[in-house]
Amino acid sequence: MTSALPAMTSRVENEKELVLERTFSAPRALVFEAFTTAEHLRQWWGPRGWDITHCTVDLRPGGRWHYCMTCMDQEQGDFYGMESWGLAVYDEIEAPERLVYTDYFSDAGGEVNAEMPSSQTTLTFEEVGEGTRVISRSVYGTEGALKTVMDMGMLQGVTQTWDRLAEHLAAQGG
Template sequence: MTSATPTLTHHTEHNKELVLERTFAAPPELVFAAFTQPEHLRQWWGPRGWTLTHCTVDLRPGGRWHYCMKCVDPAQGDFYGMESWGLGIYQEIEAPGRLVYTDYFSDAEGTINEELPTTQSILTFEEVDGQTRVVSRSVYATPEALKTVMDMGMLQGITETWDRLAEYLPGQ
């Protein structure tokens, strides 16, 4: 297999959808597993300098993915020691080709933070010449909700997260 596309491509649609795309040097079954199994997610999910301290997955429609990212890099200044909790609730699972879930900011108990934007995440995993093209469509309720997450550094965070996935996959 050749190496993965080195960069994430992105664009917005309708002022409230963020579409991300990247090709990874691994088959769809492995990439799908990396997005849905705690033992994989713990190895790569989160921006550089962050680690998953909590990760549970109940992979079924109506099931939950509950996780906590913690900044463990003192060089990240004010972010060092910070925790960010998330909760995904799955709507569709078509392994290894499609995954749909609603992603919320939450707390340690899984209580949804109503003050922060909700994301409808639609991911497709397509085999292309022995690799996997992942397309992630993140749909927000309003253009302001999309702007909020972009202002929070979401694009840099997901770019670093997917870089970590590209580094992790070859060893699997």
């Protein structure tokens, strides 16, 4: 059933805002939970070949989601064994409709990497028939900051990540 849904779409607005959309075959409450609980995030977050090796979620305004993606796929060459740490600080939570957080690159201790771009991300979860449309709007400080993450392969990574989410939701009966 998931394959019948449209793939993720992306566009850039105002030169520094990345907008992503995809509809998932699962109820809104489950999709929201998949984005906000460590148990779910460990199962799908990250591109193919990357596993979540650390994940903590403190879902409250001012709370933090701290995670590490580790490349476990030897076929990814130089990336094999590489770690990528991330930190999100929640600004607003309106379950199951909306989630707003500031997204950072970080280190293992949860310290923000100020040399890498951050974004203010708003996720909305809209009921569409028996599914859920997720709209992600990530605003970067500058056009150059958005270009940096795009050049790092952001769209390919998010496409694979959201494909993994669709598979995870299907396995949950969603």
